[in-house]
Amino acid sequence: MYFKINKKTFLDNINIVSRAVSMNSPLPVLHNIKLSVKDNYIQMTASDGDISIQTSIFSDVESNLTIFEEGDILLDGKYLSDMIRKIDAEIVEVETIDGCLTNIRGLQVNFELNGIKPENYPVIDFSQPAESFELEADVLKNIIYQTCFATSEKELRPVLTGVNFNCNGNVLTCIATDSYRLAQKRIILDRNLDFNITIPAKSLQDVSRIINTDNDITISLSDKKVLFIINNILVQTRLIDGIYPETSRLIPTEFNYELLVDARDLLNALDRASFIKNEGIYLVRMEMEEDEIVITSRSSDVVSVERVTPIEYIGNPLSISFKGNYVYDAIRVLNAFQVKISFNGNMKPFILKSVDDENVLQLVLPIKTYN
Incomplete structure (x- = not known):
């Protein structure tokens, strides 16, 4: 594996996927970011078991990406971020030089980081569920901002640690409550849908911080997961099991x-x-x-x-x-x-x-x- 890339582009994408890196995970392999270098793009993946994030960096004028050798490697997320941040160069080079030993360099700075074989990383299914709809970026950010704060921080009732997205016809109702306060926001969609899911508040807050576009966000969901498509970024999170309490009577x-x-x-x-x-x-x-x-x-x-x-x-x-x-x-x-x-x-x-x-x-x- 060997490529050159614009430092800012690389670091921005590392910071995005790092939101899914958990240093507290019982699986040490999840402390890492998976780099997959393909013919004309790089794919970066991270997961903590609940939320998984994948970004794709394509070869263009902004990224200055040049790929010399394809390959895959797992690199410690924190070390990788710190190393790239410390390099004072516009272009950085990343190269595996001896098995999993990875050389990261720019100008007169040279780091070496021991990686891990990618076979040890769990397979993450980023396939897009059939049920999908779109929201403007600002609309989704406002939903998150105006509801997530009211979720519960206690795990006694896990379903209250998330925001309930309930769609009946073309009306999407988003509700959060910790039993002492409640936040509700309604959105009119451009199509009729029928679903009732609860998304972890932490995952939604990560999505809000990642949104870097004015384009529409595609939201695809099943009964087990929800996938947010934000340009070249995929954010996937598990759903919270359990029936959300009926709040309309309150x-x-x-x-x-x-x-x-x-x-x-x-x-x-x-x-x-x-x-x-x-x-x-x-x-x-x-x-x-x-x-x-x-x-x-x-x-x-x-x-x-x-x-x-x-x-x-x-x-x-x-x-x-x-x-x-x-x-x-x-x-x-x-x-x-x-x-x-x-x-x-x-x-x-x-x-x-x-x-x-x-x-x-x-x-x-x-x-x-x-x-």
């Missing part, structure tokens, strides 16, 4: 109180009080009247009181307590100038929406307090 449709407020004003008020914790919890009480919102956060040592002027408030005076970081996160991902918050009482779930986008909904459960 979302109220009628309300007794409604608050319209400047999103930045409320975010700033919540942020200023965020350092105050009561038994480790950022607890906020919000008291609403027609002409004033009072936000109080307290601990045994500190009390913070913030006042915000509402744009509009409908209903009798209401006092409600909640985790401040939950509401802060919900407002932040709405990307709105004005936020409408709808309530049914101090112990009922409440809804947050942007006034400009009815397709995104955030739900938060209040907390019972005794003061």
Whole structure:
């Protein structure tokens, strides 16, 4: 195996596939990146058993790829990344010189890295499932941004560590919840489909970081896996087994109180009080009247009181307590100038929406307090 390549192109692709390299894997072979050098392109593959990533670099003006000898090798992902990063040259050369010993060089820098025979690497099936649809890159990134934060970090209920993608007809509904808050986004597709899958949040976040294009993203799925096709990049992840809980009954449709407020004003008020914790919890009480919102956060040592002027408030005076970081996160991902918050009482779930986008909904459960 022997090739020359533009350093930036090579390093960019190493960084992409490295997202699937797990140094904690019980299979040491998965610490490596598989390089497959073909006639006119290089294929790089990495996997941690849950998510697998494959990139293809073709010989063109940008890559400056020149292939002298085909071959395959497994190289330690971290060492490979560090070595390429340290080479201060526009073009780097990679050559296996003695069995699996690999020489990596550029200008006056020369590294040697012991590789592993590719036969030891598991076979990864990147074949494209039959069920497919496309989303604009920005739309997919927004789905991930506006839902993943609400997934659970606890493995007690694995299905809650992912985002549920449920399509009925041409309406795609994406839902995440940790049982205390919920995020939901709806997208209208250009075709009718029928599926219900749950994708690990971590995999989706990796997909979001990898997206480097304005082109549409192809999403192909089966009952076991989902494959994201991003130009010359394939990102494949397992699906989470289990039935996602029915959440539609949790979302109220009628309300007794409604608050319209400047999103930045409320975010700033919540942020200023965020350092105050009561038994480790950022607890906020919000008291609403027609002409004033009072936000109080307290601990045994500190009390913070913030006042915000509402744009509009409908209903009798209401006092409600909640985790401040939950509401802060919900407002932040709405990307709105004005936020409408709808309530049914101090112990009922409440809804947050942007006034400009009815397709995104955030739900938060209040907390019972005794003061």
